[in-house]
Amino acid sequence: GAGVSQSPSNKVTEKGKDVELRCDPISGHTALYWYRQSLGQGLEFLIYFQGNSAPDKSGLPSDRFSAERTGGSVSTLTIQRTQQEDSAVYLCASSSPSTTQYFGPGTRLTVL
Amino acid sequence: SQKIEQNSEALNIQEGKTATLTCNYTNYSPAYLQWYRQDPGRGPVFLLLIRENEKEKRKERLKVTFDTTLKQSLFHITASQPADSATYLCALEWRVGEYGNKLVFGAGTILRVKS
Numbered sequence: 062g063a064g065v066s067q068s069p070s071n072k073v074t075e076k077g078k079d080v081e082l083r084c085d086p087i088s089g090h091t092a093l094y095w096y097r098q099s100l101g102q103g104l105e106f107l108i109y110f111q112g113n114s115a116p117d118k119s120g121l122p123s124d125r126f127s128a129e130r131t132g133g134s135v136s137t138l139t140i141q142r143t144q145q146e147d148s149a150v151y152l153c154a155s156s157s158p159s160t161t162q163y164f165g166p167g168t169r170l171t172v173l
Numbered sequence: 174s175q176k177i178e179q180n181s182e183a184l185n186i187q188e189g190k191t192a193t194l195t196c197n198y199t200n201y202s203p204a205y206l207q208w209y210r211q212d213p214g215r216g217p218v219f220l221l222l223i224r225e226n227e228k229e230k231r232k233e234r235l236k237v238t239f240d241t242t243l244k245q246s247l248f249h250i251t252a253s254q255p256a257d258s259a260t261y262l263c264a265l266e267w268r269v270g271e272y273g274n275k276l277v278f279g280a281g282t283i284l285r286v287k288s
Binding site: 065092094096101102103104105106109111116117152154156161162163164165166167 | 177207214215216217218219222262264269273274275276277278279280281
């Protein structure tokens with residue numbers, strides 16, 4: 062595709078529910094990244110994929126957060142038993158060895 | 174501790190003037206420093222990258238300086254326009270693995286250009 066796409070654009074859920082956020086990277090980009098941006102804050106790194114493996118998961122806040130990537134393309138970020146502090150915009154980015162990171166529009170998650 | 178600091182206050186300037194945004198960092202030794210623009214409801218958009226061995230980089234009305242001794246980068250927009258109004262993010266970059274790069278972002282500075 063022309064750019065990184067994410068779905069859904071907005072997600073409202075109740076505390077304790079599980080959510081899945083999807084990222085479609087730019088075709089051919091081998092690296093994929095997830096970030097979280099809370100209101101008025103900078104982007105917080107969550108996890109990095111190279112192909113289907115995740116050599117750096119250091120930013121995942123707790124074991125309620127997990128991510129996978131299949132076929133070297135689409136990635137899903139899953140948050141189990143959501144809490145109100147999980148409310149944020151979740152941004153995905155992709156890159157190739159010769160490019161910087163290109164960001165998607167983000168998914169705004171609201172946990173009630 | 175490691176920190177990246179940008180102007181915490183919004184920067185309000187008049188159209189046509191030069192906007193200067195600051196990024197200071199401590200306890201990092203990045204290979205690169207990047208500047209991104211972010212509009213409300215959108216993801217960041219890459220603007221400029223400067224390497225640790227470069228002092229200055231220009232692109233059209235944009236100029237970035239990088240002082241690794243002071244651990245500071247300055248981002249200038251000359252002849253500013255209302256369309257330049259946005260949040261500008263500074264990011265430090267390292268290579269990770271064979272093909273990836275890791276970015277650590279500052280909180281951003283809001284720029285408002287008034288006509």
